[in-house]
Amino acid sequence: MSLELRRRSRSDKVEPRRPSSRKTTETNTDSCGGCSDVIDKVVKSYSQTWKRQDDNFNKFRNQLSSRCNGFHKAIVxxxxxxxxxxxxxxxxxxxxxxxxxxxxxxFLKGNPFSNKSLDTCAVVGNGGILVNSSCGEAIDSAQFVIRCNLPPIENYRTHVGNKTDIVTANPSIFMEKYGALMGRRRPFVESLTVFGKAMLLIPAFSYGHNTPLSMRAFYSIEDFGSPIRPIFFNPEYLQKLSAFWRSQGLRAVRLSTGLIMASLALEVCDNVHLYGFWPFGNHPHGLAPLTNHYYDDRQTKKKFHAMPAEFELLLKLHSQGVLKLHLGQCSPQKLPSPALSETKQKKLTPG
Known part of the structure; x- marks a missing residue:
């Protein structure tokens, strides 16, 4: 299935704290540049009754682990x-x-993950599809919650939840928002308070200029006594993970943070749920225009990320019962326990 899709033009400014959530109208189909056929195919595939397939999950996890060994090697x-x-x-x-x-x-003294696999994990992307999704309760019900790129959550808890166990941070944020941490560092440390005692995962060894920025972030957190725990990606793991996804047909200069964290979750968690992963500018149910992120409409650097291609691979894993993609509204129930009967799980409204 080809998911090539031209993103809609977003010339209108969007207030950061109030992303667009306009109701569906007849003009939505036109405004998405003829995207309806592509999205219809996605929805048709997604709408099939989802059931976890243990054989497929174990096969994929074993392939991933044998190539990348993220459980032991993802973090230095x-x-x-x-x-x-x-x-x-x-x-x-x-x-x-x-x-x-x-x-x-x-560096951490030892493995940040327990020797036993985690049960349910929620990986939260930052897509505009989370606007008015009411997914916060389901996300927070996961045993382990992973967030990407220091997203704002305080004013969006109903839809994105509050719980955080790992949050990633690109060192470019330290440069753009906090003056490379060369001056006052308190605003940076205070901005992390919302994440509590989570681990702050930084790619300190992806590029040479990342290392001094990451070290300053580490020392700032230490100096101010913040409970958040900085940890660093192992560059060897990231290289192996990139090679793994190339072997699966992905052609991208660099993997997105969301795909990296979903991959890690598949190694350390028995049940992986993805939220906020939707690369298109229109909602799958009704084609209403969406902001790029749930908190703003800032565009990503497209030369690095192959988002539609990544999403196609994730949708394939969803269809195979390896992980669960949540698109659109979440049901009021918490994440279903693996112990629930198949009959009960079918009664739950897909998220």
Missing amino acids: TQTNTPVGTKLIYDGEKKKSLQVNQDIFNT
Whole structure:
């Protein structure tokens, strides 16, 4: 299924705290640039009764684990990356860094994941499809919640939830919003309060300029006594993960954060639920125009991310019962327990 889709033009300004949630009208089909046929195909595939397929899940997890070993290698730790280790930047493969004692001291002592797989995990993307979705309760009911790129959640809890166990941060945010942490650092640390004791996952070793920014973030958090825990992606894991998805047919310069975290969740969680993953500018149910993110309409850097292609792969995994994509409104119930009977699960309204 080809999911090539031209995003709609968004020339109108959108208030950051009140994303567009306009009702569906007859003109929506025209405004999405003839997207209805593509989205109809997606909805048709998505609307099939979803059932977890243990064989498919275990097969895919085993493939992912054998190639990437994210459970043990996704995060650099003092156990898997001792002093003297040569780290090769996954975004600048000709550049490397030898781990010295100071850098080693910023690493976690051991594996951040328990030896036993987590039960239910929610990976929350930032797509505008979450606007008015009422998915907050379902998201917070997951045992483990992963969020991407330090998203605002305080004014959106009904729709995106509040619970956070891992939140990612691109060092570019430190540069753009907090002056590269060269001046006052308190605003940065205070902005993390909403995430509580979550782990702050940073790609410190993807590009050379990421490392000093990430170290300043680590020391700022430490100096101000914040309960959030900075951890760093292992660049070797990111390289292997990129190679894995290439073997699955994905052609992208770099993987999106959402796909990276969904991949990690599939290794460490037995039941993976995805929210806010919708790469198109129109809602799947009615084609109403959507903002790019649930909190603003800022565009992504398209030269790096192959969003529609990534979504096609995730939709395939959904159809195979490997993970569960939630599109549109969430039902008032919490995430179904794996112990629920098939009959009871069929009664739940798809999210």
